[in-house]
Amino acid sequence: MSSGWTAAEKAAMKERADELRAEKGGKKRADALADLMAKVAEMPDGERTMAERLHTLVTEAAPELEPRTWYGMPAWSKGGTVLCFFQAASKFESRYSTFGFQDVAELDDGAMWPASFALVSLGPDEEKAITGLVKRAVGDG
Template sequence: MATNPSTKDEKNLQQVLDKIETMDESVRGIMRRMHEVITAAAPELKPRIWYGMPGYAKSASSPVLVFFRKDELMTLGISEKAPLKPAGDHDGLLMPAAWYFEDLDEATERRVAEIVRSAVS
């Protein structure tokens, strides 16, 4: 049921929810859950559409820090505006910034929450 949002944040949230609802039925539930995990991990983030997909920023006018999308695979990513750090060890100076997933389980949800919290710190 569509609502008539009044604030910019509410309008942006509704656009994100609407975008998720247009995704293929086979992944729609997973993407809804991804939205829930992100917003629970960092409730201060504001959802909005970013390059046509759900993104999350500190405000409606600040850069997106976290996003997810569905192409061939589902992707969770952090943007270059998040505090990226080299992975170290065998990855040297590479900075992890994107993860592919096919489904969400408890362990994956915990890791997503960690990634989101690190992107807002």
């Protein structure tokens, strides 16, 4: 077991530091969207297609969410705090991509509930589930 950070983890932390500096400088929503789309454009074809579709689903389900990047990943925030994000499998050489929610998401369901979902593809069933989760997460579901 390694005790150090991987190169990918170090790169993600550097990206987050850059994001924080940009936010402190008053980054505009249009710039944040351009950053998100630039990160999506860097992804391999299948992940890029998935990320583009997720962006459409999230913005249609909750237009009040603000696009941004978070640790170099596409994310959407509510009131300046990340609500949900997409982590491409290639980001950390994982076997699946992840669509996840942060603790501000209103997904509470008893003493335990899922906050992160493995994604290998997006079809109508997954799109419907994601749309419902995003609406619920912002308090509309």
